[in-house]
Amino acid sequence: MAEPQVVVIGAGPVGQSAALLLARWGVPVLVLDQRERRDGAGSKSICQQRDVLDIWTAAGAGRIAEEGLAWTTARTYYRGEELFSWTFGEQGPLPPCVNISQSRTEEILDEAIAGQPLVEVRWGHRVTGLEQDAGGVTVRCGERVLRAPYVIVCAGARAQELRRALGVTFDGETFDDQFLICDIRADLPGWEHERRFHFDPGWNPGRQVLIHPCPGSAYRIDWQIPPHFIPSEADVGNRIRQVIGERDYELLWQTTYRFHSRVASRMRAGRVLLAGDCAHLVAPFGARGLNSGVPDAENAAWKLAFVLNGWAPQELLESYHAERHAAALENLEVTAATMRFLAPRTDEERARRRAALDSGRADRVDSGRFAEPFWYVDSPLTTPEPARPFRGRPPKGSPCEPAPGVIVPDVPLPGGRLREHCRDGFLVLLGEMCDSGLFAQVLGKVTTAPLAVRELAEMDGTGTLAERLGAGPDEAWLIRPDAHIAAIIPHAGPETVAAAVRRASCLAYQ
Incomplete structure (x- = not known):
């Protein structure tokens, strides 16, 4: 090498x-x-x-x-009763999780x-x-x-x-409560594609239990346990039985840890x-x-x-x-x-949690907002566009409206998907009124980095791509090598896109 x-x-x-x-x-x-x-x-x-x-x-x-394993449904329980469930919203070429x-x-x-x-x-x-x-x-x-x-x-x-x-x-800080984790293998019909979150179940009063399905009939179970509690082999077996009932199971792995x-x-x-x-x-x-x-x-x-x-x-x-x-x-x-919701430390936090759980409302119960990409709307590499402002995080599970700084939607294309074209350098997407040859000629003089200029209609003749992006016929979109949108430029000309390329690669600051 x-x-x-x-x-x-x-x-x-x-x-x-x-x-x-x-x-x-x-x-x-x-x-x-x-x-x-x-x-x-x-x-x-x-x-x-x-x-x-x-x-x-x-x-x-x-x-x-x-x-x-692509799980689809998240169920939330409180004291043994199901409060609500949700499923992943927008589907795409890759599973949501x-x-x-x-x-x-x-x-x-x-x-x-x-x-x-x-x-x-x-x-x-x-x-x-x-x-x-x-x-x-x-x-x-x-x-x-x-x-x-x-x-x-x-x-x-x-x-x-x-x-x-x-x-x-x-x-930062370290939270007092521990969490016991066990990986088990068991036959649990109906649980194979569901994440289950239990608040204050009778078999773990005042604390939480989380069950995740994994490939090969394996399941991951997390129990919130007191700070200094050391679970014995018998205690672990009893806890598993309280979750899955009198079924055969194999214990694959266990550990305890604290959150930071x-x-x-x-x-x-x-x-x-x-x-x-x-x-x-x-x-x-x-x-x-x-x-x-x-x-x-x-x-x-x-x-x-x-x-x-x-x-x-x-x-x-x-x-x-x-x-x-x-x-x-x-x-x-x-x-x-x-964590303030899962492990409240003050009387006020405990009262707020109790009221939220008693209400049964999904928008008040916090079991963790699922991971999302961070959007570089305030990055020095992003060219803002007043006509395309970032409107904040959408509701859980909903797609974000494209804007400068946001990761580009992974739109299906004939024979593939959009993001497969986004990681070899800068990608410039052009509406039908833009002259791709002229853009390529000008941008080739701006940067020596890999850069591709593509017409939206060329990539997808059905018009679906332009429609999904909400791209206008005279717009240019600059996509970074990590698939984030660096700029959306209406009434685009080669020089305005060139300025965005310089900014996205720090050439503008030399």
Whole structure:
């Protein structure tokens, strides 16, 4: 393999994703992990959201979406009675969500890495030091010294030494209550495609229980338990029986853990970027952990590739911190509100929760708003358009109206889908009144980065694509390499689109 241009620290799913996405851009990558081998035990992070499945498909790991269990219905109970249920709204070429164990996700990503000659993985390499200078980063693993222009740290929540070496703090809080997790295998007819959330059931009074289906007749059960309670083998068996009844089952794995809400003070420190749990920890209700870490990896990968290939200045990397730190703060806010509902700490919070549950209203009961992509409407790379304002988060399960900063809808196309055309560089989509040849000629002089100019009618002659986007005949849409809309320009001319391209790649700030 060629000398690495990027060292990725941590071979978990975020580090694996970063390595595959960098290699997709032609960047040689070295992945380091302090473990001697992969630990394949336990479900860990199981809920993978559609937009993350899309990223993995682009990275060559589409089997995650294929093998995952696509659950459809979420049921919520209070003291044994069903309060309400909801199903995923908009369907698309990829399922809204699949459940699959993190260990299987890692296996699939490992298989993709094994077929990628630009990625090398070294186990048993504990990073003990990072030193930066104007030309790159020196990575020390004890007596071993490695060197690369850039580093991505995906070393997980316990990367205190690395954060400290970078001058990065990790402030936040830890919740008192523990959670007991068990993976079981059982035959539970009718439960195969349903997530079940129990508030205050008789068999776990005052606390919660969550049941998720997984492939192969496996189920993941989470119990909220008191802070210092140590469950015995008999207690675990009794708890499982209270959930599934007198059925045969196999206990596959169990663990206990506490939830944290923490965000790194910086996600970029010079030539080092932080991603995943190393940069942010949130409670898992809503599945916003790994579903935020993988977009970290994608955001970092395309920007590092642009800088390394000379397509953008190094200043582009500061937008990684601006965009992904804002995403982490939003996830922190959403999940902290959920934890205040699930584990109230004051009389006022307890009273509010009781009133919400007694009301039975879905809009008042907070069991975790499911993971969504963060939308870069305030990013320095986004060109705002007053005629296309961001109107805020839509109701749960509803699609967002396209606007600058929002991820482009994954519209089905003849023989594929829109986002399959969005990850090879910038994509300019033109209405029928725009001269694609003229746009291509002008934009080719603006940037050396990969850029494709496509007419909407050429991509889909039925008009469905333009209709789904709400695109006008004289509009131009600039799509970033991570499928987010960088600009929507009405009455578009080549120069106005050129300005948006410069802004989206930081060329405007040189």
